[in-house]
Amino acid sequence: MIIDSHTHTFPASMAPQVIANLQQKASSVAYTEGTDAALRQSMRVSGIDCSILLPVMTHPKQVTKLNDIAIQKNEAFSDTGLFSLGGMHPDFEDYGKELERIARHGITGIKLHPAYQGTDLDDVRFLRIIEKAAQCHLAIVVHAGWDIGIMHRNFACVAHIQTVLKEISPPKLVLAHMGGWKDWDTVEKELCGENVYFDTSFSLGAYEPPKGVSVPPAQRRMLGKEQFCRIVGKHGFEKILFGSDSPWSDQANSIAQIKACGFGENANESIFHKNAQNVFHINK
Numbered sequence: 001m002i003i004d005s006h007t008h009t010f011p012a013s014m015a016p017q018v019i020a021n022l023q024q025k026a027s028s029v030a031y032t033e034g035t036d037a038a039l040r041q042s043m044r045v046s047g048i049d050c051s052i053l054l055p056v057m058t059h060p061k062q063v064t065k066l067n068d069i070a071i072q073k074n075e076a077f078s079d080t081g082l083f084s085l086g087g088m089h090p091d092f093e094d095y096g097k098e099l100e101r102i103a104r105h106g107i108t109g110i111k112l113h114p115a116y117q118g119t120d121l122d123d124v125r126f127l128r129i130i131e132k133a134a135q136c137h138l139a140i141v142v143h144a145g146w147d148i149g150i151m152h153r154n155f156a157c158v159a160h161i162q163t164v165l166k167e168i169s170p171p172k173l174v175l176a177h178m179g180g181w182k183d184w185d186t187v188e189k190e191l192c193g194e195n196v197y198f199d200t201s202f203s204l205g206a207y208e209p210p211k212g213v214s215v216p217p218a219q220r221r222m223l224g225k226e227q228f229c230r231i232v233g234k235h236g237f238e239k240i241l242f243g244s245d246s247p248w249s250d251q252a253n254s255i256a257q258i259k260a261c262g263f264g265e266n267a268n269e270s271i272f273h274k275n276a277q278n279v280f281h282i283n284k
């Protein structure tokens, strides 16, 4: 069984525009059309049983609507294999009630994106959301480290994460992109062994820019295999979740990259599904 803990889709009517915008902004390339149908097709090809959808809410007005869509999608989970988390925006006023509501409706986690939400992770608005989410037994998935499209400021750096751990210590904090995108030396030094999960999405290897876009090799380079394996070893495979960041990476290729690390059957079972089942309460 394979669970992809980090995927994104967009409504079919908006997907072409959203994908085009994000490709432009991030000098990145989409591997699917970015719809639920395209993700399900990719899952069939890659042998993935379940994909966790992470909605990113860039405006407080989107929160209720996108959480409603998440709740609705999860009703069809046993057919689709798509399980959506909810989300929250730092400026959403009634965050406490909304988090209680989504938890009641079977949502098991939320996604926070400090860079796209223009707010540092250690801002009091995020801290109170994280505290309340933990009280509601929700996992908290954070875009950690730099964002490929917003390189002027690191909104979720290791120091911010340490503040969250010191002040709240939520039991299920998932740091996307191996603890902090392009911040891996500090992650290796400061976060390995802490009570946090890392997801593997968009971290190992190099990314290819779209045709006609030139991106310097240094910018394309991500986490090398040696350091990736070292971080997994130091942190412990029981706290690593497989994720692809589809559509921004190819799911089958992401699986192959992790398998090529040779962690062994026991570790792979944890990384590819057991840990995600525990964190997000997935029973499939």
Ligand SMILES: [Zn+2]
Binding pocket: 006, 008, 245
């Ligand atoms: Zn992502």
